[in-house]
Amino acid sequence: MNNLTNQLEKIQKEIQFAGSIFVKQDEMVHVQNSFGYANRADAIRNEKQTRFGIASGCKLFTAVAIAQLAEAGKLRFDTLLRDALDISFPHFHEDVTIHHLLTHTSGIPDYFDEEVMDDFEELWIKNPMYHIRRLHDFLPLFQNEQQKFIPGEKFSYNNAGYIVLGLIVEKVSGMVFNDYVQQNILDKAGMRNSGYFALDALPARTAIGYIDYEDGTWKTNMYSLPIQGGSDGGAFVTAEDMVLFWEALIQDNLLNDKTILLTPHVHEEDNSYYGYGIWIEKQENEIYKYHVMGYDPGVSFHSAYYPHKNVTVAICSNKSKGAYAMLLELEKSC
Structure with a gap:
């Protein structure tokens, strides 16, 4: 593992990776290292207790929340959206189910359409990001838009679908989504340093996200993201806490039956599949890894569980890229 640590440090210098890395196999921690600054202006360094935004990496938390409510008999995966919420979606297909929303096969319009927009920041020109604090605040961005395709027809990554899932969690549980996840997932997993922060x-100990420009200048991501994260992304975790989440999930501390999440429900492309809130990669028709990822301006995140070796990896960065390069190096040892 010394060679791995040396190689990670070499790549870190090449790409100027900033963030934290945590790698655990069984009960042994193989890598726990941090690089760069959590706060550049005040020269505060990233450390093992630093919390990082993980963007879409926390869609899995939303999927776990839905699965918990299903296990409690409060909803079903085949429940129709029109029966699950009393919110008007005038142009959505009447056959959209919770399963479709979880698997990005619903065909509902997304509030950030990658086919139309290149820059996530474009969203906040007409809809100031500082007004986006609750899930209902996202509704004007997609509620009255047209259905894209028939539910179940294909996979198309969709953030709005996970906003809708969060609204379902709120209605069924009677709790604010972020509070539900905090109490029923983060706290249960022992993730004491993690949460949904504005x-x-x-x-304290939260990394500021940075957007770098080619001329060496930079800015923070404060005006580039919704002011408060929610069911489609935006939680903050430490790298170690993310590993605790995987352990709680795999050891059945969050669900009685985790297999519903870890089943490859839809084929994305090549060896890549999607379960509920989680990516699944196969090699030679066997599961190679379960993984989540997240990218926002000033955020890059990858975390994975490799069942064949019982290895868990979390890579958190407060820059727009870098986490994937570190993951590729780690995977040479996985």
């Missing part, structure tokens, strides 16, 4: 009220 960008204008970040707690």
Whole structure:
């Protein structure tokens, strides 16, 4: 493992990776290292207790929340959206189910359409990001748009679908989504340093996200993201806490039956599949890894569980890229 640590440090210098890495196999921690600055202006370095935004990496938390409510008999995966919520979606297909939303096969319009927009920041020109604090605040961005395709027809990654899932969690549980996840997932997993924090009220030891320009200048991501994260992304975790989440999930501390999440429900492309809130990669028709990822301006994140070796990896960065390069190097040892 010394060679791995040396190689990671070499790549870190090449790409100027900033963030934290945590790698655990069984009960042994193989890598726990941090690089760069959590706060550049005040020269505060990233450390093992630093919390990082993980963007879409926390869609899996939303899927777990839905699965918990299903296990409690409060909803079914085949429940129709029109029966699950009393919110008007005038142009959505009447056959959209919770399963479709979880697997990105619903065909509902997304609030960030990658086929139309290249820059996530474009969203906040007409809809100021500082107004986006609750899930209902996202509705004007997609509620009255047209259905894209028939439910179940194909896979098309969709953030709005996970906003809708969060609204379902709120209605069924009677709790604010972020509070539900905190109490029923993060706390249960022992993730004491993680949560959904507002960008204008970040707690101590939280990394500020940075957007770098080619001329060496930079800015923070405060005006580039919704002010408060939710069911489609935006939680903050430490790298170690993310590993604790995987352990809680795999050891059945969050669900009685995790297999519903870990089943490859839809084929994306090549060896890549999608379960519920989780990517699944196969090699020679066997599961190679379960993984989540997240990218936002000033955020890059990858975390994975490799069942054949019982290895768990979490890579958190407060820059727009870098986590994937570190993951590729780690995977040479997985």
